[in-house]
Amino acid sequence: MATSSEIYFELVELSGHVVAKGAWNSTLRTDCLYRSARLAKPGRQCRLLQGTREITPFTPLAALDLRLGTCIQVVWLSSSAADRRSRSQAFAAIKADGSVVTWGIAGYGGDSSLVAPLLTGVVQVCGNAAAFAAIRADGSVVTWGNARGGGDSSAVAPLLTGVVQVCESGAAFAAIKADGSVVTWGNASWGGDSSAVAPLLTEGVVQVYGNAAAFAAIKADGSVVTWGNASYGGDSSVVAQLLTEGVVQVCGSGTAFAAIKADGSVVTWGNAFNGGDSSADGSVVTWGNAFHGGDSSAVAPLLTEGVVQVYGNAAAFAAIKADGRVVTWGNPFGGGDSFAVAPLLTEGAVQVCGDASAFAAIKADGSVVTWGNGCGGDSSAVAPLLTEGVVQVCGNSNALAAIKANGSVGVVQVCGSSQAFAAIKADGRVVTWGNAGHGGDSSAVAPLLTEGVVQVCGNDAAFAATKADGSVVTWGNAFNGGDSSAVAPLLTGVVQVCGNATAFAAIKADGRVVTWGNAFGGGDSSAVAPLLTEGAVQVCGNATAFAAIKADGRVVTWGAAGHGGDSSAVAPLLREGIVQVC
Incomplete structure (x- = not known):
């Protein structure tokens, strides 16, 4: 029973499933509701809505309008929206007043002048490779950027009301509305045209997933609707009955x-253009390019029941069953063939992690089994160390690393560049391995990595380690940030380091920003140096540029001008009130 100082809420998914319920002290902020929601799906990001109104994490509970009810809607963001590094060639900044400022390549979302009057009350921005879509607090959507990539939504504008989530493919968008219907726009071949399945998308949709060129929607009744490029999974007609x-x-x-x-069975579909092969038992039907996981006929009898989780990498799938068995299919060189380790995958698997072309399974006894491309799938050289006590596996593009719980090596964090790893040990030491030219060889700075390291940040080819005394140690490809000697005297009092693909930016305790690495990719911030002497609280990067948010809400940018490093065209709009940059 809630007291007068408490407020009762129910956090409910679009499907009607109650994520959490209870009484919260009215003096708290709504970030307590966000934390409760995320406990249900660790690692996933979400939005909370009261009616069609966005609830920000900073809103006091007491400020919520209880006349709208105590049911709070939880909208889970797709993994691509929540986790991806920006792949756009532009930036979009949300201000505290709900306005949006954009810059970068104009044709890919950097110029939003045509829709500027509409960019008010914005609560979320979603971007694909060519355009942006902003959800407003009233549930309407504003789009800009490459018209064919989703920047022009005029054809569906009357339908874009009551929107609670937007999901992207490579060149299209799909919006879920509060009534469970879906609206799509953008490149028709990439999922922007859902007219062929429109009658199935008028109600009941609870989640939409996008890949490079297709979408799949789950409805409240457990059915799935697909559209987009048939070769990418947009055509599921062969398995429609399943x-x-x-x-x-x-x-x-x-x-x-x-x-x-x-019931634990699995249905797969994929590249229909490359032919078909389906099992006859009706439980798992597959077709298309076997090298991309669309053909699971070879393991179909093993996928008829008991599957509790499926993991995908770039070219294959791995499924864990309730009895701890692992079943794999897809490109045999990318993890789809686990025959060599099959006796080790018959029981006890509790988690699977992958890099681009291999998998690693953690078993209940703490052992690890790996398979796939030899870059990450062959762990024979360290097999004796993977027989027990592993609690986490981390992957980069080409390899895997495991953290053990038994303290034998005392690793507490693993960070990856594109081709190397750096591990922080409990005593503050750092150990590195992998491609020497990408940070795998730290011997040149080894004496500086024997103690006191509290954070390691990696970009594509180098690492930067922050020590407890605020100093920074770097290694790896010198051109991409592995050599910080030019700014070494300035790297004191550092509290955070951010990397993009080719450079680093460090925030100091006094709010100053120091940069190094590829000059054209953000390593040279001399042009804006006077603006980076104090007050920086956050730095974010895309591939070749950086944007720093200052305590007064101002934004400073540098790096490749065409990719967002030059924000001079919108500078007056970036002088105050910025709360997020994406």
């Missing part, structure tokens, strides 16, 4: 989808 009910999760690889059903 997708009419019971689907609880959809997972994608680069060009295929896999759906887990409530």
